[in-house]
Amino acid sequence: MRNFSYVNATSIEQVPSLLGRSWDDAVVMAGGTDLVGEMKDYAAVPKRVVNLKSIEGLDYIRQDDAGLRIGALTTLTDVLENSAVSQELPVLHQAVSVIASPQIRNMATLAGNILQRPRCWYYRSEDFPCLKKGGARCYAVGGVNTYHAIFGSGPSYIVHPSDAAPALMALGATVHVHGPRGGDEVLMDDFFTMPEMNIRRENILRPNEIVTEISIPKPEANSKGMFLKVRERESIDFALVSLAAQMTVVNGTCERASLVLGGVAPIPWRAVEAEDYLRGRRITEARAESAAEAAVEDAAPMPHNGYKVEIAKNLVKQAVQALAS
């Protein structure tokens, strides 16, 4: 870890000026569970770390008629233990329950979870000056790409590591952003960016902007959700493939399906073809299978990660059948 200065922010308004115009100037820290590791691995080498935990009033979960508003500094444990989340948003509750370990969930925040940097072992190693760090190539290409992307056509093949992000996206959540010109709101679907748009980062945030809140609309009646995660180890492990699914089913017919895969693409990956296929159809096993096929239609696996296509397919089929029954 390189030397850096450390600043405690005391208000949201103050933060943009404490941050800089470049990611190398300053970064924000909340739980620090991702950032500190990144700094130890020299994947992040900021001159200044701006602590957000010193800001009062960003740690809340509020419910109203429109839905739920979750402050950016709310820990994953608080999300997990919130009764509105567990009763009305099972997809989010289940997703948060399988993140990391209890110790990490006690420290890590919900906003920090969706802002995690790639877990790619080339990105995290100081020996590989990869595209994400301003280098010339993606080492997953021609390297060991067992845990890399099967969707998107590069040039970087990282996968987005978040479990919470697919769940929030499936729920149609909105991210509240604060920058030098004040606050703004962005749909989760528009928040994440593919490598060809922005090779160094995974979302639209600029260096001097932060997330202040995530709001989740109340799910429509007859809507059900679930989160599935396949990992090699039952704890402290990222998804090989995950699926956040929220479906509205009336009398066996799917009115709306929201299916977002994790661990398969540089961003949480909405399975649009599968969603379109399911809309208005009566759910049968054959149709669940067709939806699964549609979900991976565009998959382009790398030499070592073809297994992810099969897992993604199986998860979609499993979730569609379970939510229709």
Add this chain to the structure above:
Amino acid sequence: MSQNGHKVIGTRPIRHDGVDKVTGRAIYGADIQLTGLLHGTVKRSPHPHARIKNIDTSRAEAHPGVRAVVTAHDLPQIADKLADLGEAIVNLRDASNNVLAYGKVLYKGHAVAGVAAINLHVAQEAVELIDVEYEVLPHVTGVLEAMEDGAPILHEDMKTTSMGEETDKVSNIANHFQHKMGEPDDGFAEADVVIEREFTTQTVHQGYIETHNATALWNEEGQLTIWTSTQGAFSVRDQMAEILQMPVSKVKIVPLEIGGGFGGKISVYLDPVAALLSKKTGHPVKMTMTRDEVFEGTGPTPGSYLKVKMGATSDGRLTAATAYMAYEAGAYPGSPVGAGAGCIFTPYDIPNVQIDGYDVCVNKPKTNAYRAPGATNAAYATETVVDEISEKLGVDPLEFRVKNGAKEGTRRADGPVHPRIGCIETTEAALNSEHYRSSLAKSANGKVRGRGVASGYWFNFNGGRSAISVSINPDGTINMLEGSTDIGGSRASIAMQLAETIGLEATDIKPYVVDTDSIGYTDVTGGSRTTFGTGYAAHATGQALIREMKERASKLWDVPADAIDFEDGVFSYRDDAEKRGSFKEMASQAGDAGGPVVAQVSTNPDGSGGGAFATHVVDVEVDRETGKVDILRYTAVQDAGTAIHPSYVEGQMQGGVVQGIGWGLNEEYIYNDDGSMTNASFLDYRMPTTLDLPMIETIIVEVPNESHPYGVRGVGEVPIVPPPAALANAIYDATGVRLRDLPMSPPRVQKALAENGG
């Protein structure tokens, strides 16, 4: 009272070091603080194979916070010389070059320089200011590729030794040896079923939670003291004396509590570097490794290639077996292929055997001992082939093992004849276990289930030097100093043997692990020897104390010493029932009859005892869609000789199983084409967590070891041997697909099932 008339042995007292450990008071290497302490770190090679053309340390030395920089040029360059360092014979020149690379770097992570600075962050910054000029050389990391003609050569001066003779051939094969017994060709001709299969295993790490550390102080008198985490303080002392070319009397090693070792904390890595930095600066210097340094810069256990062929008659008798075993030594010769060869067919009585072993250098870290080193790789091959033969013959795989099991008098292919062992008793206990007799319910969730079994053997080191020094307190309690570092509850298991011998409670003994100036030479805590060997010394110490106390009683009572009996913890004079007293009662008076009562004993048993056998049963559930293997139930059966503290025997069995499961299902060093390890963190190198495992059930079999006064057999290592094979056999039972490459991780299992229609 436990069985066999013992009062203490077989009971489960709380360990002496337990409270300090669970309350965080126990002192580990990283806790050491000394006045004027500097902090050191290591510059490591980014290349797996390169010639060092120049090392320029001037920029680092100019850094204001830096106090010293050292390279291999600060080490005495020593000649080829072999030394026994506890679990392995080591070439000291190689050991020195492994500590700080000289001439060439042989693996990524190879240490090239050390820095001492005012704090760790400055030291880390300074490492980047050391400029090393390399001539990068072609590298080789796979064992079979390294054996090929034309492979990049690690040691240009190393000639292959073949069948005990040095040849003229320069190659990466350091050694080829052969064990032969009977005529395998004739044996296969008699066989009705012959199976020959190939297997590969990958490099895995012991994964101890505490990383390596060393704090050194080289004082003005030239006396070197090192505080460190080690399995053998005296082994560290010997290595330091040899690597630094100084008298052992100038080196004192203070062993701290140890957060796991499993064989990996015998060789020194940081200790000589810290010593050199302290010598240069005149200050104490502390060094600790990060996790990636532990993965890339210490000694994992080797990847290997094995080809095993076994034959049996239709009535279920093994007639012949052959094995070709090629093990990666890592950067310097010395893989555990020899130990693997001694174990590979040992649970069986086979008349015709040939084993060829190859010790092969590759551009990976120098391998080191890991719990039954070499045996797990071997058993993965043998036990899978035995499973296949049993299936072909239509016999129960455990009944097949009982029928062909090794027993007293059976000769191992590498020569020795078994004394009394518990191979068959262990297998029979598995066969009769509730687990094995229960039926395996079908899965309700579309997954498939299966059951597998496997056996394993480990020699156990039934010898070694141990010293114990005791003093009796007036209240009858005993301070017991020992040289065996306590990794797995050995303070308790040794104290219990002393307590048993002299009729006290375990809590009456206060055991202390002390430094090398304070106790006689004691061999490493390794080879499953400590409860055996230092326990042997504890028993002898008890006998010495009884003799001494009889002398004291003789003076106090004014009667002849040889007329005093000691029975059930009580001294008594044969001719006068009034003259009697318990050990504690006598202890309160004994000091008046000749000063404090003390005893010092050292022992070195002859190593003749029998080894350890284990048989495991596992039920798995395989998700064919994801390739994930879940363990539903696991039972480990093992001969412990006599279980001194059954909880710690069970703990060793469970711990070994868990490491074996990790090795079988997930763990591996994953290499890039450039020879670097991609997954040098506990996130990407997946060891199992408690959530991945059921409670590991244990069944202790007790066939006493005839070479120990209480019948102790070492228990620490053999439980890691069967798991990968047992899992492979269970996965086959579930899916119909045999997996012969480790690890059997989800991507690999899924691929194998897809390719084989499982």
